[in-house]
Each structure stands twice: as structure tokens, then as C-alpha cells.
Amino acid sequence: MIIGVPKEIKTEENRVALTPAGALELTKRGHEVYVQSTAGAGSGFExxxxxxAGARILPTIKDVYDKAEMIMKVKEPIEAEYDLIREDQLLFTYFHFASYEPLTRAMIKSKAVCLAYETVELPDRSLPLLVPMSEVAGRMAIQEGAKYLEKPSGGRGVLLGGVPGVRPGQVLVLGGGVVGTQAAKMAAGLGAQVIIMDISLSRLRYLADVMPANVQTVYSNEYNIRHYIKEADLIVGAVLIPGAKAPNLITRDMLKEMHAGTVLVDVAVDQGGCIETCRPTTHSDPTFVIDDVLHYCVANMPGAVPYTSTIALTNATLPYAIQLAGKGWQQACRESEPLKKGLNVVRGKVVYKGVAEAFDLPLDPVDDCLK
Incomplete structure (x- = not known):
């Protein structure tokens, strides 16, 4: 198969979809890999x-799209890329369709095959291609939150770990999945007092067993959220519903119950956000203030640490890319239930329930496109 790796053109996205090590694994299996010039430079790969590693370099993004049967990316295509995508071309990337209708409709119009990293799902319901970036984002949420809690950055002026004689910072984490778990671990490691909330009692039992003593588990409901936001210095939104828009757990009226200078980090922003007042921001302009509460809502947080993120992402995606390249997407998806669940839009039809429901679109059976 001919595989193309374009340079990411979303604002301040420094990651690349494939490392040289990944390119070698594909080329030694007989596949052709074409990489846009400087695509890996932001991640430290020339x-x-x-x-x-056996790949070939092409000068422009159009050259890559024109050549490739399968496009490997990190972020969803943006408007400048829509017309480059061909009918039947396989796109293997993060899409987060449910948060952005224009992208969904553009991919329907293109009649391409859109296989989304974030909905590839294992039998235990884990999301193997979302995990590595969720791990990075969860850890970064605390790193960034701690920075913006500093007074010159607009926060309350709180040191998360405190010092002897001074109470440590209070961190509230909404969601006990991969992002929330990593955020809680990082915050606890800094010495903060952490509350982590979830609606799954089995997950809360697990977290209560594995987390250090400065992490407490609390069942998530509106009453408890309203109670704990009053004392929180840093609140991390870490809620995910695979392939669907995140629910708003913190509403606009709740901001008035928080301390001035409280920091909100909404990691779910690329799925619509779990904080009502969130809107996507960039690394160059990452924050805004509403009702004296500082919001950090960067939609591609792992892009700030691209060397780590690119290697972690390739480690996860490469085994699936090898299957797709070796068997073709139809056979690979017939033989692999996790890959089949990654199909979102296929040849002009929506085949993933969460995307169809988000925009009231017809849902076609995924098996029909595999015949």
C-alpha cells in the first residue's frame, strides 16, 4: 500500500503521525511511505x-494526498485539506467528528473512508489509540494548571504542593478514566489534595485502591460537583464519551461559586468540552477569563510536547496501520472488531452512532460497507 504522511497544518501542531522507526516497519514489509518535507521537524525528526528508514520525501501536502492510498495524520483535516481528499482514500487519524459538523459534512462529501483513532475500541471497552495522548494530556493538565495558578499568569497564587504550615492546593478532577487518573496522579505527586469524581462505582473502588492517601474518590453528581468546586483551586475536566459530545458538568452559573483565580483545564474540549464556558484555544493564546475564573482549553495539548507525543502515538497506532496496509481497510476491519469500530464515515455514509446522533444524520450499518 502507498502511505502518505502530511505535515500537520493545524495551528501550532508540532506532532507527526509516524516516526522514522514506524516508517521502517512499514517499508520493510513492502509498503511505500511518502512523507511531506519537514513533517517531522517539529517532533525532532528530520x-x-x-x-x-526507506521513506521518500515529497515537497508539498498536495503531493502527499495525490500519491497516497492511506493518509496517516494526527489531527483532523482542516478546511484547507478538504479538497485534497479523494473518494475511497483511507484517512487514519483523530477526527472527533461529534464536536464539529462542518468536518463531518466535508468528509461525507469527499466519500473518503474515515477511520478515527479515538473510536478504535478493544473488547474491554478501552480505547488503545486514545490512551497515549490521554496520558500525555492528563499529565499536562496539572503541569499547565499549576503554571496558571501562579499570580502573574492570572491564577489565585497557589502552590499546589503547599509548604509546611500552609495547606496544599485543592484539585478537583472530573472523570476517572485515563486522563483523570493521570491528572490525579500528577497532582498527588506534587503534594496537592485531590478529589477525583466518576459515575462508575467499580472505577472509584479501583482508584481508591491504587491512589495515594492524598487522593479521595467521590461519586459524580451535580450536588457533589457544586459542593467541591467552592474550595477547588484547579479543576480538570476529563470526561469522555467515545465518539460523542462530552456532557456539560460545569455550567456557567457555577463559575460564581468558585474563588476568583480558580483555574479550569478542559481536556475534553476537542469533544465539545465538559465545561459549558469552554471554547477551543491555542498554545499561543491558551487562556481566557470568565467571571474571574481562568479557562485553559487548548484542543491539542500533547502538541506542546511533540517529541514525547509522537513516539507514544506511533507506538500505539503502528500495529493497526500495519494491518490496514497489509490487508486493505475492508479485510482488516472484517477481521478486527476494534478497527471496525474505528470506522466513522465511509464513502459518504455515517456508520458510527455517536456521530449520527450528534447532527441528526442517517446511520448506516457498518457491516454494509465491508461487503
Whole structure:
């Protein structure tokens, strides 16, 4: 198969979909890999690194799209890429369709095959291609939150770990999945007092067993959220419903119950956000203030640490890319239930329930496109 790796053109996205090591694994299996010039530079990988791994370098993004049967990306295509995508071309990337209708309709119009990293799902309901970036984002949520709690950055002026004689910072984490678990671990490691909320009692039991003593588990409901936001210095939104829009757990009226200078980090922003007042921001302009509460809502947080993120992402996606390249997407999805669940939009039809429900679109049976 001919595989194309374009340079990410979303604002301040420094990751790349494939490392030279990943390119080598594909080329040694007989596949052709074409990488856009400087696509890996932001992650610390130069064109000559890819060429040494057997890949070929193309000068423009159009060249890559024109050549490739399968496109591997990190972020969803943006408007400038829509017309480059061909009918029947396989796109393997993060899409987060349910949070952005124009993208969904553009991919329907393109009649491409859109296989979303974030909905590839294992039998235990874990999301193997979302996990590595969720781990990065969860840890970064505390790193960034701690920075913006500093007074010069607009926060309350709280040191999360405190010092002897001074109470440590209070961190509230909404969601006990991968993002929330990593955020709680990082916050606890800094010495903060942490509350982590979830609606799954079995998950809360697990977290209560594995977390250090400065992490408490609390069942998530509106009453409890309203209670704990009053004392929180840093609140992390870490709620995910695979392939669907995140629910608003913190509403606009709740901001008035928080301390001035409280920091909100909404990791779910690329799925619509679990904080009503969130809107996507960028690394160059990451924050805004509403009702004296500072919001950090960068939609591609792992893009700030691209060397770590790119390697972690390739480690996860490469086994699936090898299946898709070796068998073709139809056979690979017939033989792999996790890959089949990654199909969202196929040849002009929506085949993933969460996307169809988000925009009241017809839902077609996914098995029909595999015949």
C-alpha cells in the first residue's frame, strides 16, 4: 500500500503521525511511505531520518494526498485539506467528528473512508489509540494548571504542593478514566489534595485502591460537583464519551461559586468540552477569563510536547496501520472488531452512532460497507 504522511497544518501542531522507526516497519514489509518535507521537524525528526528508514520525501501536502492510498495524520483535516481528499482514500487519524459538523459534512462529501483513532475500541471497552495522548494530556493538565495558578499568569497564587504550615492546593478532577487518573496522579505527586469524581462505582473502588492517601474518590453528581468546586483551586475536566459530545458538568452559573483565580483545564474540549464556558484555544493564546475564573482549553495539548507525543502515538497506532496496509481497510476491519469500530464515515455514509446522533444524520450499518 502507498502511505502518505502530511505535515500537520493545524495551528501550532508540532506532532507527526509516524516516526522514522514506524516508517521502517512499514517499508520493510513492502509498503511505500511518502512523507511531506519537514513533517517531522517539529517532533525532532528530520527528512534524512525518514529517508534512512526507506521513506521518500515529497515537497508539498498536495503531493502527499495525490500519491497516497492511506493518509496517516494526527489531527483532523482542516478546511484547507478538504479538497485534497479523494473518494475511497483511507484517512487514519483523530477526527472527533461529534464536536464539529462542518468536518463531518466535508468528509461525507469527499466519500473518503474515515477511520478515527479515538473510536478504535478493544473488547474491554478501552480505547488503545486514545490512551497515549490521554496520558500525555492528563499529565499536562496539572503541569499547565499549576503554571496558571501562579499570580502573574492570572491564577489565585497557589502552590499546589503547599509548604509546611500552609495547606496544599485543592484539585478537583472530573472523570476517572485515563486522563483523570493521570491528572490525579500528577497532582498527588506534587503534594496537592485531590478529589477525583466518576459515575462508575467499580472505577472509584479501583482508584481508591491504587491512589495515594492524598487522593479521595467521590461519586459524580451535580450536588457533589457544586459542593467541591467552592474550595477547588484547579479543576480538570476529563470526561469522555467515545465518539460523542462530552456532557456539560460545569455550567456557567457555577463559575460564581468558585474563588476568583480558580483555574479550569478542559481536556475534553476537542469533544465539545465538559465545561459549558469552554471554547477551543491555542498554545499561543491558551487562556481566557470568565467571571474571574481562568479557562485553559487548548484542543491539542500533547502538541506542546511533540517529541514525547509522537513516539507514544506511533507506538500505539503502528500495529493497526500495519494491518490496514497489509490487508486493505475492508479485510482488516472484517477481521478486527476494534478497527471496525474505528470506522466513522465511509464513502459518504455515517456508520458510527455517536456521530449520527450528534447532527441528526442517517446511520448506516457498518457491516454494509465491508461487503
Amino acid at each position: 527528512d534524512q531520518d525518514y529517508e534512512a
